[in-house]
Amino acid sequence: MVDLVKRLNLSVPVVLAPMAGGVGTPALAAAVSAAGGLGSLGAAYLTPAQIEEHVADVRRRTERPLAVNLFAPQPVPAVTPAQVRASTAELGPFHAALHLPPPTLPERVQEDFGAQFAAVLRARPAVVSFAFGRLDHAHMEALRAAGLLTVGTATSVPEAVELERDGVDAVVLQGGAAGGHRGGWRQDDLADTVLLVRAAVATVGVPVIAAGGLMTAADVRAVLDAGAALAQCGTAFLLADEAGTSAPYREALRGDADTILTTAFSGRPARGLRNALSEAVHSPLPYPHQNALTRPLRVAGAAAGRADMLSLWAGTGYRHAQAAPAAHLLQSLTP
Incomplete structure (x- = not known):
């Protein structure tokens, strides 16, 4: 079994969750790595050129290890004209409120995984993590040949078993x-x-990285005592000085809204703060179509300061989030 703390020379057993979509910036990843944790870049929405640029940005800031996260490749489901009409109709009033053109589904709905994967191999981070599925044998062999640690993401023990059989070096276990x-x-x-x-x-013989609701040093200690090798924290860093969290998003995190699981923004279940858009959407397209369909609205909503139109991803413990430099937040999570 790989000793992750020793292999990555970590002084704090905490991994920054790979937050895609602009929240997890190179500055945030570098700050966490430089302070002794493992910084992560959420690269699923980045172009190949952006992946290499972001990794280079981190390396200009620190020589410490870095993880890069991708979404495992999966078939893009077909959608019917009726499905598109239903989904665009639900988003229409929100577009009108911001004086945007009516919502339309773009021809390209996601990045080319093969090109992203090749960019990650060129960038050579210490760790490559992935979510939404499994990598095929060729991808796993390429990562092993490059000497990179591989980390899959599971939400149940059966998924963790499948990932172990695939040969991952560790598994993130994501609680509810x-x-x-x-x-x-x-x-x-x-x-x-x-x-x-x-x-x-x-059940599994590879190291387990615990994720979900870990907001304090006591939370981190609890999962380490349960057998986890590392704790992965994302919501705890949403208000970090270095995070790309928009102003309306930050303001919403200081409120008291409930968190819910919703498919309204991307077509895949995700936990975030309940808002007007999550309540209005009842006919989302499957991922990645809905994600592509709502992107212009989310970008415009952030610019207009409209938290009611944003995907306000947050775990159930978000009320414990603090506004501070990432190094300070990492220290507060150190058991």
Whole structure:
């Protein structure tokens, strides 16, 4: 079994969750790595050139190890004209409120995974993590040949078992309290994080990285005591000085809205703060179509200061988030 702390020379057993969509900036990843944790870049929405640029940006700031995260490739489902009409009709009033053209589904709905993967191999981060599924044998062999650690994402023990069989070096076990997209693909137990870690540690032989609802040093200690090798924290860093969290998003995190699982923004289940858009959408297109369809609205909503139109990803413990430099936040998570 790989000793992740020793292999990555970590002084703090905390991984920054790979937050895509502009929140997880190179500055944030570098700050966490430089302070002794493992910084991560959420690269799923980046072009190949952007992936290499962001990794280079991190390396200008620190020589410490870095993880890069991609979404595992999966078939793009077909959608019918009727589905598109229903989804665009729900978004129409929000577009009108911002004086945007009516919503339309772009021809290209996601980045080319093969090109992204090649860019990651060129960039050579210490760790490559992935979510939404499994990588095929050729991808896994390429990562091994490059000497990169591989980390898959599971939301249940059966998924963790499949990832172990694929040869990953470690598995992120994502409990139900986690913010953002659910990272599994087959069976999501929405389980308590500590209980899920205990079950996984008893079943798989690779290191387990715990994720979901970890906002304090006591939370981190609890998952380490349950057998996790590392704790992965994302919501705890949403208000970090270095994070790309927009002003309306930051303001919403200081409120008291409930978190919900919603498919309204991307077509995949994700946990975030309840808002007007999550309540209005009842006919989302499957991922990645809905994600592409709502992107212009989310970009314009952030610029207009409209939190009611944003995907406000956050875990259940978001009320404990603090505004501070990332190094300070990492220290506050150190058990």
